[in-house]
Amino acid sequence: MNLAVVGTGYVGLVAGTCFAETGNDVICVDIDERKIAMLKERKVPIYEPGLEEMVQRNAEEQRLSFTTELNSAVKRSAIVFIAVGTPQGANGKANLEYVRATAKEIARVMDSRKIIVTKSTVPVGTADQIKRWISEETSHPFAVISNPEFLKEGAAIDDFMKPDRVVLGGDDAEAMESVKELYEPFVRTGNPILVMDSRSAEMSKYAANAMLATKISFINEVSRLCEKTGADISEVRRAIGLDRRIGAHFIFPGVGYGGSCFPKDVRAMISMGGDAPEMLLLKAVEQVNERQKGILVEKVQRHFGANLSGLTFAVWGLAFKPRTDDMRDAPSITVIEELLKAGARVQAFDPEATEEARKVFGDRIHYTDRNYDALAGASALLILTEWNEFRRPDFRRIKQLLKNPVIFDGRNIYDSADLQKVGFKYYSIGRNHG
Ligand SMILES: NC(=O)c1ccc[n+]([C@@H]2O[C@H](COP(=O)([O-])OP(=O)(O)OC[C@H]3O[C@@H](n4cnc5c(N)ncnc54)[C@H](O)[C@@H]3O)[C@@H](O)[C@H]2O)c1
Structure with missing residues (x-):
């Protein structure tokens, strides 16, 4: 045809x-x-x-x-x-x-x-x-x-x-x-x-994306409650994910959803509702997500103080998720802008998104060609995208390159006990060790 x-x-x-x-x-x-x-x-x-x-x-x-x-x-x-x-x-x-x-x-x-x-x-x-x-x-x-x-x-x-x-x-x-x-x-x-019919087909797409965004905001909210109460979101996630009515997909906590679809589709769905129905749930989903993008910088500032001037941070991962170069509405944008606003310098590595990231940050951050190069002289490492190649790095090498052995993991890809053994201060999402 x-x-x-x-x-x-x-x-x-x-x-x-x-x-x-x-x-x-x-x-x-x-x-x-x-x-x-x-x-x-x-x-x-x-x-x-x-x-x-x-x-x-x-x-x-x-x-x-x-x-x-x-x-x-x-x-x-x-x-x-x-x-x-x-x-x-x-x-x-x-x-x-x-x-x-x-x-x-x-x-x-x-x-x-x-x-x-x-x-x-x-x-x-x-x-x-x-x-x-x-x-x-x-x-x-x-x-x-x-x-x-x-x-x-x-x-x-x-x-x-x-x-x-x-x-x-x-x-x-x-x-x-x-x-x-x-x-x-x-x-x-x-x-x-x-x-x-065409209206149901059109609605199906928005409903699917809104449901997925809701799952993410839900688990992010529970992860905040875990931090407050001393529970561990990784255990909770496994426990609820095995319930077939819930399922194991899309319940990973992190630094919020991004990309070219979820944020805009949730907002478009809210706007379709107008005043009636009021779309209360999706408004909350969006609010939770906006707040979640700030969670890592909150942890950074709790550790280093509100004023980050004179400090450099290494960032691994810029794309809104692994295996893409798409930077549209990536949570890394909010995180890096917050770091820059607080006076920090940023050295970033992403396997595929550097060119797209340049369109967002220009020369305001430094880009490296290899992940370890981003660490040189940095006060801490932030993980913003869970690319596979970040999952099993050489932690001793990371420790040597960083000024302080501190990792802020926005995707919960490491085991806190392993990192403590090597002498890291490790912060992640909803796991109650920072
Ligand atoms: N990206 C995704 O993962 C995804 C998934 C499902 C659905 N969608 C939806 O699919 C649509 C496209 O998304 P995308 O991510 O591919 O967008 P994109 O921005 O990557 O691509 C859109 C393309 O359309 C071109 N274009 C714009 N106006 C044109 C015109 N008048 N004539 C010819 N070309 C024109 C642009 O130059 C651009 O290359 C959107 O509605 C999006 O919500 C996207």
Whole structure:
């Protein structure tokens, strides 16, 4: 099948590449000329494990191509995916400017019936709005299908190739059949393609992200209570995670959730509620998360005093989570800004996110090429992202390089007894030793 995917970001590029992988002829469109120029040279502008090899193979075999020209891409395609960004807009609302521009542009250039599939995360009711935008521009027939994306950055290809479920919303039976067919190769192990109305499909995406964010804020709140009462969140987490009604996933305490989805989707969901319903729970989820981003600096200042001027801190991990270079709304931004505000210097290492981090911090912090280099002369080490390579470091070497043997672990990746043996003062989240 001939497909076009508009927006070649974390979602669009993965979706387009995976559709090419299953034999479709895919053209990816973006307005960002730099991105398209890189992709034409078979270089992937983002870090996503396994993606570059897959892009190269499919481009080589001529099933995957890249362009800034929407016109020809739409004309040759039966199905056009919208995968552009829907960032946070005014008052927490999702900004639909890019979706609107894309829908209208598709409508202006289409010359026959098209199926337009929305992959971007959009507020409930947007499919109907997209239909209106398109009708304003064209008299050609079309169908709109809502197809929210559930992939996780860092495991995006696996998630796309083997989704837990595919959600499709819409009321055009023929279009639905075509899109279902497209997804058949991804659900061969029996995971379902769920067909529903477009509003339920749109809501499903927000409800999933809001539920996950709620789990994180819940465990973070319990971890604070553990610190206050002398319980250990690691034990509590294991104990509750074994209850099958709760499950072991997404109950790891830390420095708060971040990334390009949870913060903005929780806020968009709150704004969808307006005054009725008041969205009391999700407002609390967000408040807990904002407060949680400050927890590590609170511990640093309790140890070193409020004024951190003259002190240098080593930071391991900048990306909002491991296996991605994405810095959007990363908790590291809040933590580092707080350290800088208190007068500290920061030396940071991240395996993949340094380039993105430079766009955030510029030269206000120092970046190193190796994790141990960040430690030289620092008063303490802060762990902000749980990259695998940080899990079993040489603690004696860390101790030699740091001025003081102090670690603030925002991801609970170390065993406090091990660290005490080597002579560290170890602070983590909800484990009652600091
Ligand atoms: N990143 C994730 O993990 C994830 C997961 C599920 C859903 N989503 C949702 O998917 C959507 C895309 O997210 P993303 O992370 O891929 O965003 P992104 O910012 O990485 O990519 C969006 C791309 O769209 C392009 N674009 C914007 N306007 C355009 C236009 N008019 N024509 C062509 N291209 C245009 C931008 O240049 C950019 O390359 C969002 O709605 C997001 O909420 C993201």
